[in-house]
Amino acid sequence: MDFYYGLxxxxxxxxxxxxxxxxxxxxxxxxxxxxxxxxxGAYTAAMLTVLAGWALVPALAASALLGALVACAVGFPAxxxxxxxxxxxxxxFGEGVRLFFFNFDYQVARGGVRVGPLGGEGFRQIRYFPxxxxxxxxxxxxxxxxxxxxxxxxxxxxxxxxxxxxxxxGEDELAAQSVGxxxxxxxxxxxxxxGAIAGVAGGLxxxxxxxxxxxxxxxxxxxxxxxxxxVGGLASVFGTLAAVVFVQGFLIEGLRFLGDWRNLxxxxxxxxxxxxxxxxxxxxxxxxxxxxxxGR
Amino acid sequence: MLDLVQSILDGVLFGATYALIGIGFxxxxxxxxxxxxxxxxxxxxGAYCGLLVAGLAPGVAPAWAxxxxxxxxxxxxxxVVYLTCFRFIPLASPLATLMATVGMLLLIDEIIVHVTDxxxxxxxxxxxxxxxxxxxxTLRGDLLxxxxxSVVCMVGLLALLFRTxxxxxxxxxxxxxxxAELCGIRVTRVNAATFVITGxxxxxxxxxxxxxVGTLSPLLTTPLxxxxxxxxxxGGLGSIPGAIVAGLLVGGIENLFQMYRGVTExxxxxxxxxxxxxxxxxxxxxxxxxxxx
Numbered sequence: 001m002d003f004y005y006g007l008x009x010x011x012x013x014x015x016x017x018x019x020x021x022x023x024x025x026x027x028x029x030x031x032x033x034x035x036x037x038x039x040x041g042a043y044t045a046a047m048l049t050v051l052a053g054w055a056l057v058p059a060l061a062a063s064a065l066l067g068a069l070v071a072c073a074v075g076f077p078a079x080x081x082x083x084x085x086x087x088x089x090x091x092x093f094g095e096g097v098r099l100f101f102f103n104f105d106y107q108v109a110r111g112g113v114r115v116g117p118l119g120g121e122g123f124r125q126i127r128y129f130p131x132x133x134x135x136x137x138x139x140x141x142x143x144x145x146x147x148x149x150x151x152x153x154x155x156x157x158x159x160x161x162x163x164x165x166x167x168x169x170g171e172d173e174l175a176a177q178s179v180g181x182x183x184x185x186x187x188x189x190x191x192x193x194x195g196a197i198a199g200v201a202g203g204l205x206x207x208x209x210x211x212x213x214x215x216x217x218x219x220x221x222x223x224x225x226x227x228x229x230x231v232g233g234l235a236s237v238f239g240t241l242a243a244v245v246f247v248q249g250f251l252i253e254g255l256r257f258l259g260d261w262r263n264l265x266x267x268x269x270x271x272x273x274x275x276x277x278x279x280x281x282x283x284x285x286x287x288x289x290x291x292x293x294x295g296r
Numbered sequence: 297m298l299d300l301v302q303s304i305l306d307g308v309l310f311g312a313t314y315a316l317i318g319i320g321f322x323x324x325x326x327x328x329x330x331x332x333x334x335x336x337x338x339x340x341x342g343a344y345c346g347l348l349v350a351g352l353a354p355g356v357a358p359a360w361a362x363x364x365x366x367x368x369x370x371x372x373x374x375x376v377v378y379l380t381c382f383r384f385i386p387l388a389s390p391l392a393t394l395m396a397t398v399g400m401l402l403l404i405d406e407i408i409v410h411v412t413d414x415x416x417x418x419x420x421x422x423x424x425x426x427x428x429x430x431x432x433x434t435l436r437g438d439l440l441x442x443x444x445x446s447v448v449c450m451v452g453l454l455a456l457l458f459r460t461x462x463x464x465x466x467x468x469x470x471x472x473x474x475x476a477e478l479c480g481i482r483v484t485r486v487n488a489a490t491f492v493i494t495g496x497x498x499x500x501x502x503x504x505x506x507x508x509v510g511t512l513s514p515l516l517t518t519p520l521x522x523x524x525x526x527x528x529x530x531g532g533l534g535s536i537p538g539a540i541v542a543g544l545l546v547g548g549i550e551n552l553f554q555m556y557r558g559v560t561e562x563x564x565x566x567x568x569x570x571x572x573x574x575x576x577x578x579x580x581x582x583x584x585x586x587x588x589x
Contacts, residue, residue, distance in 0.1 A: 030394065080578065081574060081578050084325060084533060085529055085533065085574070085578065087331060087525075088525045088528070088529045088570070089529070089570070089571070089574055091525065092522075092571065093567070095522060095563065103561055119560075218518070219518055219521075223398050226395075226398075227395055227398065230392065230394070231395060263402075263409070264406045264407060264410060266399075267399045267400060267401070267402035267404075267405075268403050269399075270398065270399030270402070271400055271403065274381075274385060274392045274393070274395050274396035274399065275384050275385055275396065278386055278389040
């Protein structure tokens with residue numbers, strides 16, 4: 001059973017990562033920096049609990065805050081550029097963060113062992129959960145409580161004026177600007193919210209894996225973060241969740257019996273799904289049909 | 297001082313391959329206004345296919361035959377990428393195309409890993425025993441070959457773009473796809489041709505990289521993708537001369553910082569270079585006033 005709890009933890013953290021890209025994508029911006037924000041959150045939370053002895057929840061809040069601050073700081077210069085240049089700028093930022101942690105040493109002796117991040121070897125012994133006697137089930141429930149809270153917040157955002165403005169900017173910048181929407185403020189705020197969510201995802205990730213290193217936050221993770229909302233569709237937050245379950249649950253875990261061939265099928269299925277459903281698995285039509293089925 | 301000149305020179309020579317990859321990104325962007333993230337993977341894939349030529353006649357196949365095989369295979373792969381990621385996805389959903397090329401990148405990577413059992417393969421080199429000396433400075437023959445072949449490819453590409461009907465059509469589509477179609481240019485055919493041409497360039501770039509590094513491994517695709525994109529942006533989107541200069545610049549800077557700061561910090565400075573350009577010259581090296589896009 002622990003295996004399924006572990007899988008649910010992975011799905012939860014990846015959902016958060018996908019949602020952090022989702023809110024940025026709503027404004028029409030393609031950001032490959034989410035893995036960088038996740039790395040910042042992961043190292044912050046882990047250093048606070050392991051080195052400073054903080055409790056988990058304030059540490060997660062700190063990583064959300066730092067993720068948001070960095071995202072806001074990146075957002076201002078990066079969002080001056082658009083389209084493809086933004087993709088490359090955010091990609092370079094994400095890689096820069098990864099390379100920073102690749103060269104980052106900060107070790108403290110604790111109970112005879114030296115703990116803390118150590119360059120290429122990464123950050124070992126993030127033992128908050130075992131030390132405080134959390135079971136896998138409890139960790140999973142904790143992660144999913146946060147996922148549910150974030151999803152509820154974003155779902156509510158979508159129904160608020162703010163969500164409408166986000167989508168307006170994403171649909172047509174010029175039209176949005178001409179009805180008096182401040183593009184810069186909207187884009188940077190979306191980036192900031194995305195950074196905060198990615199920071200929390202990083203903090204959770206660091207604690208359930210107990211060992212983080214720079215390769216955990218490479219371009220592949222950044223593209224996955226972007227892939228979830230695109231494969232799932234931007235019509236609703238549930239698209240991202242559906243895509244994470246599809247990718248992590250079905251493509252990665254479900255096809256494990258295929259051995260080596262699974263990886264081959266993985267790329268091919270993404271290509272196929274984009275050809276067949278260019279607006280995502282759960283696009284607006286599918287969502288409308290689903291609503292009718294549920295009798296709304 | 298001498299080490300400095302030497303390392304910059306080596307870097308600039310190797311940077312020619314970055315320039316080729318950058319041209320591939322920039323050309324596809326110029327014509328279709330889309331990003332083909334599978335490009336570097338397809339290039340490395342083309343280089344691997346070149347090794348098949350060596351496999352056909354083991355021991356006797358000359359290095360140039362391998363290179364030529366890579367060249368052709370790169371073009372074929374370019375067409376496959378066009379068919380799978382661009383042809384059937386509606387123009388109005390750029391995100392779907394982007395994601396499909398990511399899927400293609402993973403697919404090509406995995407096919408390479410699957411076929412080669414994840415082991416790096418040796419790549420044949422030419423002139424690797426030649427050393428040109430100019431005073432205290434030496435030029436490695438294989439790096440010089442990389443440079444010369446890249447320059448020949450670039451000149452060929454420029455001739456194709458500015459001296460042939462296909463090139464005229466390509467430039468027309470990149471300026472105004474609708475107007476080009478109204479003039480009777482078959483846009484889908486021009487797009488496909490662009491992918492084949494960039495694929496050919498990519499195949500030769502992959503082979504040159506394999507030859508100058510000595511081995512070929514699927515681990516090359518990610519750094520190549522990143523470097524190629526950085527070169528594209530520094531050079532200015534859609535600008536071929538910009539991509540050439542930026543490729544050489546990135547190669548030189550990279551090798552310089554590798555010498556001074558070590559291989560783990562090297563790429564950090566390349567990213568910084570990109571940010572310097574994004575802040576001060578967002579339109580690229582040869583931008584006239586406000587950049588496009």
